[in-house]
Amino acid sequence: MRIPLLAVGCTLSLVTSSSGQSVVPGDRPAGRLHATRSAPVARHGMIATSQALASAAGLKVLQDGGNAIDAAVTAAAVLAVVEPPMNGIGGDLFAIVYDAKTKKVYGLDSSGRASHRATPEEFARRGLTAMPEYGPLTVDVPGVVEGWSQLLARFGTRPLAVALQPAIGYARDGFGVQEIAADDWQEAAPRVARDPAAARTFLPEGRAPRSGEIFRNPNLARSLELIAKDGRDAFYKGAIAQAISADMKARDGLLDLEDLAAHQAEWVEPISTSYRGVEVLEMPPSTQGFVALEMLNIMEGFDLKAMGHNSADALHLVTEAKKIAFADRAAILADRDFVPKATLARLISKEYAAKRRPDIDMRKAASSASLDFAGRDLGDTIYMTVADGAGNVISLIQSLFDSFGAGIVAGDTGIALHNRGAGFVLTPGHPDRIGPRKRPLHTLVPAMLLKDGKPWVSFGVMGGDNQAQAHAQVVANLVDFGLDVRDAGEAARMRHVVSRLALESGIGADVRRELTARGHVLVDGRGLMGGYQAIQIDPATGVMTGGSDLRKDGLAIGW
Numbered sequence: 001m002r003i004p005l006l007a008v009g010c011t012l013s014l015v016t017s018s019s020g021q022s023v024v025p026g027d028r029p030a031g032r033l034h035a036t037r038s039a040p041v042a043r044h045g046m047i048a049t050s051q052a053l054a055s056a057a058g059l060k061v062l063q064d065g066g067n068a069i070d071a072a073v074t075a076a077a078v079l080a081v082v083e084p085p086m087n088g089i090g091g092d093l094f095a096i097v098y099d100a101k102t103k104k105v106y107g108l109d110s111s112g113r114a115s116h117r118a119t120p121e122e123f124a125r126r127g128l129t130a131m132p133e134y135g136p137l138t139v140d141v142p143g144v145v146e147g148w149s150q151l152l153a154r155f156g157t158r159p160l161a162v163a164l165q166p167a168i169g170y171a172r173d174g175f176g177v178q179e180i181a182a183d184d185w186q187e188a189a190p191r192v193a194r195d196p197a198a199a200r201t202f203l204p205e206g207r208a209p210r211s212g213e214i215f216r217n218p219n220l221a222r223s224l225e226l227i228a229k230d231g232r233d234a235f236y237k238g239a240i241a242q243a244i245s246a247d248m249k250a251r252d253g254l255l256d257l258e259d260l261a262a263h264q265a266e267w268v269e270p271i272s273t274s275y276r277g278v279e280v281l282e283m284p285p286s287t288q289g290f291v292a293l294e295m296l297n298i299m300e301g302f303d304l305k306a307m308g309h310n311s312a313d314a315l316h317l318v319t320e321a322k323k324i325a326f327a328d329r330a331a332i333l334a335d336r337d338f339v340p341k342a343t344l345a346r347l348i349s350k351e352y353a354a355k356r357r358p359d360i361d362m363r364k365a366a367s368s369a370s371l372d373f374a375g376r377d378l379g380d381t382i383y384m385t386v387a388d389g390a391g392n393v394i395s396l397i398q399s400l401f402d403s404f405g406a407g408i409v410a411g412d413t414g415i416a417l418h419n420r421g422a423g424f425v426l427t428p429g430h431p432d433r434i435g436p437r438k439r440p441l442h443t444l445v446p447a448m449l450l451k452d453g454k455p456w457v458s459f460g461v462m463g464g465d466n467q468a469q470a471h472a473q474v475v476a477n478l479v480d481f482g483l484d485v486r487d488a489g490e491a492a493r494m495r496h497v498v499s500r501l502a503l504e505s506g507i508g509a510d511v512r513r514e515l516t517a518r519g520h521v522l523v524d525g526r527g528l529m530g531g532y533q534a535i536q537i538d539p540a541t542g543v544m545t546g547g548s549d550l551r552k553d554g555l556a557i558g559w
Contacts, residue, residue, distance in 0.1 A: 042558025
């Protein structure tokens with residue numbers, strides 16, 4: 001039987017979206033422009049991660065009486081097991097924490113440093129004129145385990161041994177691989193296959209596991225059990241450290257026991273700017289957080305709301321602001337010990353933004369500068385956030401940098417080691433030039449928005465150099481266009497990569513034609529926009545609303 005699309009006498013009504021556009025509601029009761037599902041709302045706690053198993057593990061911690069930091073570490077550990085292309089305990093971690101007791105915000109930098117033997121002269125002796133992208137020379141000290149330990153020691157209520165139990169179970173007993181993770185796994189499989197230990201660990205049948213298949217990593221389970229038993233020292237001074245050091249020595253790498261034993265995370269002050277009355281918090285160098293702040297300061301001088309959401313004017317403005325900020329990133333971003341505080345303060349000041357705005361021609365795209373690192377930092381990362389009923393909030397990001405990091409698994413540990421050292425340069429005089437015990441340029445940037453000093457939105461968008469420009473778009477979506485926390489992440493985005501402007505399909509043909517006329521070279525944006533997770537907190541009631549990006553396999557859930 002043929003069913004008519006509209007019954008006789010019925011009228012197909014239009015609704016107005018939060019950005020002022022008329023849309024056809026279709027078969028979605030809410031009739032929203034961007035939404036694919038309703039956003040979860042809760043009073044006692046909320047978690048948003050890129051994998052449902054991690055969100056479920058964190059939610060259980062909240063329901064069992066743990067706080068947001070306890071839940072975050074448990075979920076982050078599960079993510080390190082169930083999303084191995086993107087992250088693991090062989091990578092780095094950054095976090096921004098709002099502590100309800102002190103009513104203060106804290107930043108944690110648990111990025112690793114290069115080996116004490118990583119001198120420019122050593123790389124020259126090996127005949128290298130540029131940093132390799134993969135392999136043992138790109139492996140710095142992993143910071144994730146130290147980061148978990150520090151978070152729990154300062155703000156948690158549960159020991160690391162308890163927090164790791166769900167992750168240990170998934171590594172030992174196995175888990176069903178989700179679709180997007182399976183696709184990422186398959187894409188990285190040829191590089192993983194080149195390392196025998198990595199292939200044994202992550203390609204157990206000579207191939208990447210497919211969606212729905214069960215994957216186990218018993219060696220990683222044993223490593224996590226050692227950490228649960230002996231704490232972070234098992235990783236940095238004990239049996240795991242010895243295994244990593246021995247593996248690096250066998251590969252003629254530089255990292256050794258001395259480097260691992262010396263690692264300590266650092267508590268730092270987040271950097272910030274105001275954007276139309278909202279305080280935007282980012283992490284300081286060696287991360288690219290200042291780039292998002294610089295972009296927003298430039299954008300604040302334009303009336304984005306009048307331009308229209310994802311209009312040619314709005315997308316052109318974001319792109320041109322990005323070019324200015326990324327040129328500054330290329331010039332100064334490095335280990336914060338090598339970035340003058342006065343320089344950083346100037347770049348995120350309103351005065352500097354006012355001076356740079358005239359450089360933007362709204363009728364024409366500026367040519368892209370040649371950047372040392374642009375185009376190499378596409379990024380493979382997880383971002384997650386948790387809030388609890390007491391008012392604690394954490395915005396956390398951890399990464400291996402590239403898919404499966406350096407493409408190396410350390411012996412029988414089951415641990416993929418990151419390739420964050422690829423973020424260094426060998427250019428004499430550059431602040432990011434490799435050096436002993438130095439941190440490389442980092443792309444990892446958790447974020448938080450405050451209103452009247454209290455968390456309003458905790459969010460992040462993984463994906464290399466996408467992160468800073470996506471942060472700017474998300475903030476504009478929330479503040480300028482009034483989108484809710486879910487729509488702000490699900491709306492179509494742009495990403496400028498070197499000299500190309502990647503757009504998602506939700507950006508229309510008329511806008512594309514106008515951008516092309518202004519000199520932008522457009523490319524397909526599918527797979528380039530990273531993954532967004534967020535929690536919005538009502539300042540009056542404390543009610544939490546979650547957002548989890550449709551571009552990932554994730555879940556925002558509360559209770």
